[in-house]
Amino acid sequence: MTVRTFTFAQRPELWDGLEDLSRDVWPEYNRHGDVLNRYWSRLYDELPGFQAVLVDDDDRVLAEVHSAPCRWDGTRAGLPAGIDGAIAAVFERGDGEPDTLCALAVEVVPATQGRGVSSHALRAFRSLATGAGLGAVIVPVRPSLKERYPLVPIERYASWRRDDGLPFDPWLRTHERAGGRIVRPEPHSLRITGTIAQWESWTAMAFPDDGDYVFPHGLAPVSIDRGADRGSYWEPNVWVVHDGASADAGGAH
Numbered sequence: 001m002t003v004r005t006f007t008f009a010q011r012p013e014l015w016d017g018l019e020d021l022s023r024d025v026w027p028e029y030n031r032h033g034d035v036l037n038r039y040w041s042r043l044y045d046e047l048p049g050f051q052a053v054l055v056d057d058d059d060r061v062l063a064e065v066h067s068a069p070c071r072w073d074g075t076r077a078g079l080p081a082g083i084d085g086a087i088a089a090v091f092e093r094g095d096g097e098p099d100t101l102c103a104l105a106v107e108v109v110p111a112t113q114g115r116g117v118s119s120h121a122l123r124a125f126r127s128l129a130t131g132a133g134l135g136a137v138i139v140p141v142r143p144s145l146k147e148r149y150p151l152v153p154i155e156r157y158a159s160w161r162r163d164d165g166l167p168f169d170p171w172l173r174t175h176e177r178a179g180g181r182i183v184r185p186e187p188h189s190l191r192i193t194g195t196i197a198q199w200e201s202w203t204a205m206a207f208p209d210d211g212d213y214v215f216p217h218g219l220a221p222v223s224i225d226r227g228a229d230r231g232s233y234w235e236p237n238v239w240v241v242h243d244g245a246s247a248d249a250g251g252a253h
Contacts, residue, residue, distance in 0.1 A: 002057050003117070005124045009048035014061060018053075021064055025107045027217035029202035030235070034191045035084035039091050043068065043104075046091075050101070050128055054120055062117045063108040065124050069098030069134055079239050082189025083140040101129035103139040118171070122178045126242065139180070140189055140237040144171040146219040154185040154220075154236035172238060180240040187220075189237035196224065199231035207231065 006014055022031060031037075043051055047068050054062045068090040072078055080086035086102045106121045125137050146157055146169065160168035167173045172182060196207055199222060203215040212221040222233040 003054050003062065003120045004056075005052050005054050005120075005127060007049050007128070008044055008051040008053075011053075012048075014053050014055065014059065015064075018061060018064060021107050021109065024110055027202075029192060029199070029215075029218070029233070030190075032192050032194060032198075032202065033084070034193055035088055036190060039087045042091060049132070052124055052128065054117065054124060061109060062112045063106060063121050065106050065121050065128075066104040067125055067128055068102050068104060069132060070100050070102045070138075071096055071098050072100040072136065072138060074136070076184055079138060079184055079186075080140075082186045082237055084189065084191055086138075086140060098132075099135055101125060101132070101134045101137045103137055118174055119178060122175065122180075122242070129243075135243070137242040139175065139240045139242070140186060141171060141175060141240050142219070142235070142237055143169040145169050146236070147217050150214045150218050150220050154187050154238065158182055158185040158238045172240070175240045175242070178242065180242045182238060183241050184239040186237045186239055188234045190235035192233045192235065194231055195229050196226060196231060199224070 008015060043066055050067045050069065051065070053064050056062060068087065070080070070086060070090050080089055080102070083104065087104065090102070103125045106118060108117050108121070125139075129135070129137050143157065146154070149157055157169070158172070162168055167176055167182065176182065194202070200206055203218075205215055207213055207224040207226070210224055210226055212223050214221050218233070219235050220233065222231050224231050
């Protein structure tokens, strides 16, 4: 199978019928980021050359990738404050010409999952960066098995390795095999808040009392405050760097 990549700027018609892809890929709660949702729709209007789809020989969409050019000083400490900090910086900070690509999301069509499409997606990010004259690709990775270990701090989870030395997490493993380096766990990457009713709707479970709750597909617990009618959640991610990173970005965690 030949996999080709087209940006929204090149072939916007390929996005016809993709409206439900994010709903098919992400847990419902994950689609309500306080900061992320403030900016997400602007990606297509303002950065169409950095949103792309991967298609097969018959133009069937295999995956959609989202990214944005940003500025990064090449240091571990200089990485954004998670995906929220990354996307806010893209649209709100005027601190010079971009020199880095931030890969924001990969959405693989469910019917094509397990066929190596995610590896093609990582190559697509590299191609987008090269085409725009950008150096490193930085990625706030959402570890695919972290939901099975919601009480384990992301710093510990990101350090887990198999007997062969590769990361325990499959998505982190894919990145490392593609040349990425685990650089910094990010416990506070994606902020999601909502009313108790919203959280009960998003998770299909009840929150009868105050406290921290593990919930389906959550990477960490949600904190419930019934008096304030508020559920608060911080999704952890792991910063991975592909190519062009300085030595200061340091070793893996």
